[in-house]
Amino acid sequence: MHHQDQEEECYNIFMDDEDFSSFSSRYYDPYNHHQQQQQTSNTTMPTTSTGGATPSENHAYGRLTDKLSYSYSAARDLSLEFAASLSGQNGKWASDILLETAKAVAHRNTGRVQQLMWMLNELSSPYGDVDQKLAFYFLHALFCRMTDSGKRTYRTMISALEKNCSFESTRKVVLKFQEVSPWTTFGHVFCNGAIINTFEGESKFHIIDISNTFSTQWPTLLEAIATRTQETPHLRLTTIVATKSGGAGVQRVMKEIRSRMEKFARIMGVPFEFNVVHLAGDLSELNLAELEVKEDEALAVNCVGKLHSVTTGDNHRDFLMSMFRMLHPRIVTVVEEEADLDVDVDEDDFPRSFQEILRFFRVYFEALDESFPRTSNERLRLEQAAGTAVMDLIACPPTESVERRDTAARWSHRLQRGDFRPVSFNDEICADVRASLKRYREGWSIVPCSDSPGIFLSWKDQPVVWASAWKP
Template sequence: MQSPNNNHHQQAQNSSHTSTTRSSDSGEPSAPNNKWASTLLKECAKAISDKDSTKIHHLLWMLNELASPYGDCDQKLASYFLQALFCKATESGQRCYKTLTSVAEKSNSFDSARKLILKFQEVSPWTTFGHVAANGAILEALDGEKNLHIIDISNTLCTQWPTLLESLATRTDETPHLKLTVVVTASTVKSVIKEIGQRMEKFARLMGVPFEFHVRSDYLGELTKEKLCVSEDEAIAINCIGALRRVAVEERSSVIELFRSLNPKVVTIVEEEADFSSNRDDFVKCFEECLRFYTLYFEMLEESFMPTSNERLMLERECSRSIVRVLACELEENIEGECAERREKGSQWSERMKAAFSPVGFSDDVVDDVKALLKRYRAGWGLMQGDGHEDQTGLYLTWKEEAVVWASAWK
C-alpha cells in the first residue's frame, strides 16, 4: 500500500465540485454539501475495523484524490484523518508520529511559537477562556498569602502568567513573592522554555514582583513532592491546562493523589471537551468522537482566521500529530515518556477529582471576567455553567452551542 500524498492541491480543487455527487458504496449518490469528508472517513474507519482490505484501498484512494491540507474545511479534515487512517491500516502510527514531532521541533523557535499562540489568542478564546477562569480562581484562593508557589503543568509557554503578575503587582497590600515551577510535558516546548523563563523574570522585575522560575521535564506519572521543591511556608496552587490528558488513564488517580499530598490551596484544571478514553477499545466509536471534536475545531479555525493564514495552517498541523497519536498509536507504545492523548470530558474529570478534592464554584467576579472576555470575539462563542449535579461542575466554553473547553477549580 503506497503512502497517500496529501499535496494533491490542484487535483482536490478540480475534483471537489464532483465530490458531492460521487456515489457512496451503497450505490446512492451523495447529496450536495453533505460533508462528504465525514461520510467517507467514517466508512474507511469501519472498513479498517472490519479488516476489509478491498474497501480500505478503495476509500483511501478516493480520500487521497479529494483531500488537501490547503483546501476547504472538508478537504483539510480528509487530509489529516486520511493520514491517521493510513497509519492505522499499515500499523505505522508510531513511526509517523515521531517524524511529525521531529519536523515540528526543527521548525520550532521561541518567536514562531509565541507569535502563533498570541495570534490564536487574538482571534479565538479557545485558550484565553481557561487562562482567565484559572487565574481568577488562583488569585482568589491565594489572596492575602505572602509566599506563593504556582505549579504550572501546561504547555502554553507561560502566556497565562503576565496578567496574573500584573494583578499581584497592583494588590493593595504587600506584593507577595511568587515561585513559578513549570512542568513541561511536550517535547516541542522543552527547546524554548529557557528563553521563556528569562522573559518571565524580566517581566516580573518590570512589575516589581519578587519572582523565582523553575523548570521540571518529568513525565507526570513520575513527579514527586521532592522534585517540585515545595516549602512548608508556601501557599500552593496547581494549574493544569491540557496536561492531564497526557497521563496514562490508569495513572490519573495517583497523579491526583500526588496533588492532594502537596496540600494546595487550589487546583485548576482546563481540558478540551472530548472523550477518547472510554471508547478506546472500539476503533470506530473512538474515530467518530475524534472526528466530531476536530470538525468543530477546524470549523472554528476556518471562521476565525483568514483563508491564507499561515498560523491557521500551523495549528491544523499540530492537530494532525494528535489525530495520528489518538487513532494510530497503540496504547502500550509510550513515545518518549508521553502517553497517547486519552482525553476525557469534564464530567469524567469531575468524577476523578471528587475522590480527592471538593469543587470550588467560580465566583460571580470570575464569571463576569470570562463573559467580558467572550465579548471581545466574534459571534458564536458562549458560556455554560456546570449545573452542580453529581457529575458536573465548572464552566464550559461553547462554540455554536457545543461545549468545547471545560474549566474547573478544586480544593
C-alpha cells in the same frame, strides 16, 4: 481582573522579537516540503471527478493509489453511493466517507477500504475547505493504522518538529490564536481569577504550573498581583515540562521564557522566582521532592491542557490526583478540552471512538475556519498540529498516547475519588470570562456544566473546553 487585551499586551512585552531554535509540541508542520501556501481557489464542494488535485501534490506519505488497485467501475459505483453527501445534503461529506472507511477498517473489508481511500485521496487537501482538510488528516491516520506504521510516523513527526520549529514562529502562532479565539484564554482568565481569590492576603504564593501554553497565562497574573494587592507578595512559579522525548530544544525554550518572565516581573515590581522541572516521561512519574514545596507558601496547582497527556493505563491518572493531594494545595485549577477520545484497541469499538474523534476535530477545524483568514500561516500550523494529534489517537498504541482526552464528568469523578471537592467561584470570575469573550466573533459562550462542577466554553452550543477549581 484584566481581560485578554491586557493579556496579549503583557505577553508581547515578555515575548519580544527574538528568533532562536526551539521546540513546540503543538506547532509541527508534517508537510514541510509543501510550505508554499497552496490554497484552493474557492470553497465549493469538490466533485467525485478524478481530475482534482493529484495525490503527489497533496500527500506527504505518497500516492495511496499506487497501493490501492481496483476497477474504474467500482470507483464509479462508490461515487454514486456518496452522491448525496457530496452534493451537500448535510454539508459534511468528509464525515460520512471517513466513518464508512473506519467501519471497513474495523471489519477488515480490504476491498471496501481500498475504494473509500481512493475516493478520499482524490478529494482531500490540507489547503482546501474544512472537509478537504479533515479528509486529508484522517486519511493519513487511517492509512497508518491499517499498515501498522502509526508509531513510526508519529515519532518522525515529533523529530522533525524539534528540528524545524523556531521560538519566533511559535510565538506568532500563540499570539494570533489568542487574538482570534478564546480557546486558550478562556482557561487563563478563569484560573487566574480563582487563584487570585484563593491567595488574597497571602504574602507568599507558589504556583506549580502544568500547562501547554508556553507561560502565556502568567504575565496577566503578575500584573493583577501588582495592581490589586496592597502589599505585593512574593510569587514563585514552578513549571513542569513533561516530554516523551526530552531533548535540548525544550530546554532552550524554557531558558528563554524564564529570562523574559523574570524581566517582566521586574517591570511589574513583583518579587518573583521562576523554576523549571524537566520530566522526560509521564507526569505520573513526577518526583514531588523536586518541586521544593515550602510550608510558608500558599500553594496552587494549575493544570491547563496537559492532564490528558497522562497515559490511561495502570490508573496513572488516578495516581496523579493522589500526588496532587499529597502536596496540600490551597487550590487546584483544571482546564481540559471536552471530549471522550479514549480509543479502544478493540476493533469492534473503533468506529464509535473514531466518530467522537472526528466530531471533536470537526468542531475545532470549523472554529479555526471562522476565526482565521483563509490564507493564515498560523491557522495552517494549528491544523497541522491537530493532524499530529489525530495520528496519535487513531494510529498509535493507546498505552503511549498523549492525546486521549476525558470528559468533564470523568475528570470530576477522578478528582473526587482523590479527595478533592469543587470550589464555588464567584460572580466576578464569570463576569471576567464573559467580558473576555466580547472581543471575539459571535458563537462563543460560557455555560454551566450539567453533570460536573465548573463551566464550559462553548462554540455554537457545543462544549469545547472545561474549566473548574478544586481544593482538598
